[in-house]
Amino acid sequence: MFDKGKRLTNILKVVSYLLIFLPVALGFLFVYLCGVNVVWSDQWVMVPLFDKLSKGTLGMSDLWLQHGEHRALFPRLAQLLLGITTQYNTLAEMYLILTCFLVTLGCLWLVFKDSIRPRVTLLVPILFLPVSFLVFSLRQHENMLIGWQIGFAFAQAFSVLALYFLYVSSGRKRFRRAAFPVALGSATIATFSHLPGIFVWPAGLVQLLMDPVEKPAKKWLVGTWGLVGAVGWIVYFFNLAPPQSDGSLLQDLTPPVKETMSFLTLLGHPLFGRQSLALASGAFLVGLVAVVPFLVYRGRKPGEYSFWVALLLFSLLISASITIGRPEDGALQSRYVTFSILAIVGVYVVLVKSVLERKSYLVAGSLGILSVLILLSVPLSYSVGIEVGWGTGTTKGTGESGERKAVPFEETTAYRERAAFILATYESQPDEFLRALVVQSSPEVVRHLAGTLQGLGYNVFSEPRPRVLPPPLSELSAAPSSTLSEVESISGVEVNQEDQPLSIPAEEESFIEVTGWAVDAESEDEAGGVYLDIDGRLFPAFYGMDKKGSDTRALAEYYDNPTYRHAVFERAIPVSEIGTGTHGLSIVVLSNDKERYYRPNQEVAFEIG
Secondary structure, eight states, rough: HHHHHHHHHHHHHHHHHHHHHHHHHHHHHHHHHHHHOOOOGGGGGGHHHHHHHHTOOHHHHHHOOOOOTTTOOHHHHHHHHHHHHTOOOOOHHHHHHHHHHHHHHHHHHHHHHHHHOOOSSSSHHHHHHHHHHHHHHHHGHHHHHHGGGGHHHHHHHHHHHHHHHIIIIIIITHHHHHHHHHHHHHHHHHHHTTTGGGGGHHHHHHHHSSSOOHHHHHHHHHHHHHHHHHHHHHHHHHTTTOOOOOTTTTTTOHHHHHHHHHHHHHTTTOOOOOOOHHHHHHHHOOOOHHHHHHHHHSSOOOOOOOOHHHHHHHHHHHHHHHHHOOOOTTOOOGGGGGHHHHHHHHHHHHHHHHHHSOHHHHHHHHHHHHHHHHHHHHHHHHHHHHHHHTOOOSSSSSSSSSEEEOGGGGGGGGHHHHHHHHHHHHGSSHHHHTTTOOOOOOOHHHHHHHHHHHTTOOGGGGGOTTSSSSOOGGGGGOOOSOEEEEEETTTTOOOOSSSSSSEOOOTOOOOOEEEEEETTTTTEEOOOEEEEEEEEEEEEEEEEOOOOOSOOOOOOHHOOOOGGGEEEEEEEEHHHHHHHHEEEEEEEOOOTSSSEEESOOOOEEEEEE
């Protein structure tokens, strides 16, 4: 009987440890399925650095250059190293970001198992499960799927690493003498990774003051930490130019009520994406934060709470700074979840320790409510990931009238795949579409930067033929029949076979945009790609969208095939590429396996004039 009970306990323990790694595995799977290798948005800042590096003109001033309110020295070094190693495959940056999250989780686990000592050891991994699901929550999808967000990941991971080594240096572990210098180094890396990293110094100072260290040693630790931290702050802010008035963290304050609501929403956002629920959850968390000092004070060993209190303070300081700078739109931004998660973790562990050390129905009830909220947030977090990955949406938040809002298309994988296609075909793309790659830059600058990438053979140009483009027809065999496909519109003018040729007005520096759908009817699946044939000249189209107003939804319902919903294609072509006058348009559809192509079953005549 005893052996069976022990065997069952061991099995449960193994299952618990596997469950801890489940969100880690799902996080890496999320990036594998939804990550897109494309230079996008702020990542274009790195292209001139790669160019200078290739020419041998890269200097320290380039690495130290201010971006917004951030000093991103160490992330830029990491990006350059990864870039020259992988030909600037941004997927490598995404996996490094997940590795940073794993470092954060590892530090939290080491302190957790050392400070949580239940009578039943099996409870340790079970009680840690909510922490694992929080750290790898897909609600922070922006930081997972955009390589540029490596700055946020560095700031979080190295800050937590610094607090962990401060915990080690307090005398609980071997190597405690070497731990303090490592903590100083980790905090320095966090500081010069992103602005949130500067708050590790005050958080670490509180941790040192709480740690049970002898007075002479504590004075030395506190003094050294404070001195190095002060130098770090001075160096960070020396000659730091205030960013433009675009919602930066250094903007003027706004009315207190708006700030308070934004702060509460920001704290509750890791749990719920809907604004009202996030606000209520944030208010509940603030209530729990208010009783943390009391719980720590009455604990048998208050010093054992020092790491979790520092973690909580670190998160609250960052949330306050975001609230000051972005009270309008910062609360429900996916990228800030990475930091507000830590506040929930800190409060959760303090409650767990308090319940295990001293029975209290009120504290146990609070822990139960918080645990339920975390568990409820898990499936919601993964639903957000699915919305982002599939390019669909259900709920991101609510507007002023309370309506449900979908995940914006700009945050989805489909949008970044479209950006990769535009980049790969930048030479024949209209200026309006190039702005999708860098919103605040002129098309001329984008073309120049894209040409730099092409010259270096980086990113989408790292292969002879970018993966986002269909293979040339010369490599494929012709199928004996046609397939289901249709050109739906040209520059917003609906295609009607009875009314041809279509008349498309020509404007200076204008372009035509062709949309439609195509499927591989033989394999009953999506097509492998689409070419537009205009007067015998082939233009690859971006394929694989789910576009409202398209016939694909009716097509999917008619054939009872949901994959047909994502069968939309589009292509924008400058008029200068084809000229004015009358043209003939047809579409060539590739088979799903990209080994054959179907001959056109429709020809559309249109006139640009």
